[in-house]
């Protein structure tokens with residue numbers, strides 16, 4: 001069967017999928033109102049695989065700088081280059097908007113995400129002590145020059 005991968009801006013109808021995926025994957029997650037505002041502001045891109053919601057990126061940008069808040073692909077759909085497609089789409093969108101630097105934070109023990117980000121030339125800027133809580137874990141701040 002042909003595999004169709006689609007990236008688009010999130011709509012209100014994606015809200016429940018976004019909330020669920022966030023809660024399933026992270027110890028700290030955002031609430032409904034936060035995501036509704038982000039959807040309205042076009043600060044969430046989602047990816048579909050054969051029309052099924054399989055992941056999203058939530059971000060902010062102001063002037064020439066962007067920050068990634070969340071980036072996640074459903075567990076059962078990982079390692080199919082879906083994250084790759086979503087990240088490429090996001091970077092191109094940011095380029096179009098004049099963004100020069102993209103920042104993000106990642107747990108120091110999240111080696112798969114660190115490898116993923118390094119693939120896009122994100123570089124570790126510094127370690128942030130106890131960036132994550134419950135339990136306390138250090139984070140890396142990473143930066144990509146667009």
Ligand SMILES: CC(C)(COP(=O)(O)OP(=O)(O)OC[C@H]1O[C@@H](n2cnc3c(N)ncnc32)[C@H](O)[C@@H]1OP(=O)(O)O)[C@@H](O)C(=O)NCCC(=O)NCCS
Pocket residue numbers: 025071072073074077078079080081082083084085105106107110111112113115116117119
């Ligand atoms: C990180 C994540 C988004 C990657 O998504 P994905 O769709 O599985 O990634 P892709 O299939 O597009 O992989 C692209 C490249 O990233 C790297 N990569 C992805 N998963 C990896 C893993 N588990 N281990 C090492 N490298 C990995 C590889 O270089 C890979 O290229 P390759 O397949 O040619 O080796 C996904 O694992 C995820 O959602 N993790 C949980 C949420 C999370 O940790 N988000 C980041 C929080 S800051």
